[in-house]
Amino acid sequence: MKKLVITIDGPAGAGKTTVSKALADRLQYKYIDTGALYRGVAFEAKAKGISPDDEHQLEALCNNLELRFVRNKKGVRLYSGESDISDYIRTPEMSMMASAVSARPVVRKALLGLQRKMGAEKAAVFEGRDMGTVVFPGADVKFFLTADLIIRASRRHKELEEKKLPQNLEAVEKDMARRDNNDSSREVAPLKPADDAILIDSTECSVESVIEQMMKHINEKIAATL
DSSP states (O other): OOOOEEEEEOOTTSSHHHHHHHHHHHHTOEEEEHHHHHHHHHHHHHHTTOOTTOHHHHHHHHHHOOEEEEEETTEEEEEETTEEOGGGSOSHHHHHHHHHHTTOHHHHHHHHHHHHHHTTTOOEEEEESSIIIIIOTTOSEEEEEEOOHHHHHHHHHHHHHHTTOOOOHHHHHHHHHHHHHHHHHOSSSOSOOOTTOEEEEOTTOOHHHHHHHHHHHHHHHHHHHO
């Protein structure tokens, strides 16, 4: 079977992570959570007291960071150097911090090369916000996954509760709306569907339904290359 680079972009809470992992498992592909890389930068910036507006210090930070994904019994984990930071990057604070640092050209430039290196061998599903527009404009199949804001906020609220990070649902919705605005209005790599992306609305769809829709397009792509 032809190896593909598949990108799944979309706003927070649309179900990208769940769908991307499931699709990668179905295809036996690598799953790359690029949002975690930005959260990793945000985590290290916060730990070192670096402001998301300080491009000079952010550039120095990125030049010395060693972010990598490691698969172990807990799943795919993000390491910074020798430290597993996976459990520390999923807080609401890190979400907003990641949104801020991801708007900085020096950060995007530093991570661009890393992401493309990860995709060099193909057979990978990349989850993010600019995978199909900036990082892999020539990706074999591009998806843009979205859902209504209220639904997305409810999903994130439930996720935070399960991780014992309770937050008021209204606050989650406001944070998400603010991040949507930040991500879509930034000058560098704004959140938007690629011109050739396949749009899927997951508001009323199960994960399996979304996967089946994606598989239909992927199989059509594979058949067209035979």
